[in-house]
Amino acid sequence: MGNPKDEKKKMDSCKKDLQGVVKKLSQKIRSERDEIQDLLDERATIEAKKEQTQEDKDRLKAINTRLEVLFKKIMTEATSSTKQIDLMLKKQLPSDKNDLKAWQKGFVGGAVDLFKNDPGLKIGNQLFFGADVQVIKKKITLKLTYKF
Numbered sequence: 001m002g003n004p005k006d007e008k009k010k011m012d013s014c015k016k017d018l019q020g021v022v023k024k025l026s027q028k029i030r031s032e033r034d035e036i037q038d039l040l041d042e043r044a045t046i047e048a049k050k051e052q053t054q055e056d057k058d059r060l061k062a063i064n065t066r067l068e069v070l071f072k073k074i075m076t077e078a079t080s081s082t083k084q085i086d087l088m089l090k091k092q093l094p095s096d097k098n099d100l101k102a103w104q105k106g107f108v109g110g111a112v113d114l115f116k117n118d119p120g121l122k123i124g125n126q127l128f129f130g131a132d133v134q135v136i137k138k139k140i141t142l143k144l145t146y147k148f
Helices: 004-028 030-048 054-092 097-117
Strands: 127-134 139-146
Touching: 004 030, 004 054, 004 097, 030 054, 054 139, 097 127
Parallel strands: none
Antiparallel strands: 127 139
């Protein structure tokens, strides 16, 4: 079993690295996120009309198609970030089972909160990331939830 102070330093370093990956992901998807917000606003305006013209219906179809394309782009970025985080975890996590248990307690909650609380990774309750960090398996799963 490693020195608890050294493990704490490694854990803090890993959290800091993870925070950098989250920030990069947030910046990479900024334009898509902004476009999604604009499209959702436009769609809400059209859907609020009591009577929709054929042009409105066509526009709604185009909006929904574009939202799917943007969602796929965001998922591509998330997948890339996931691979980067998995590699980082494989390098930094200890091999000792007792140390891994300490990491499970001290690292997972903070890592999940990074994704949950980053304002650049969500649009209201319509688009947000969830993270499942599995220290024992040395991997992270990012789940993008969206309601369009």
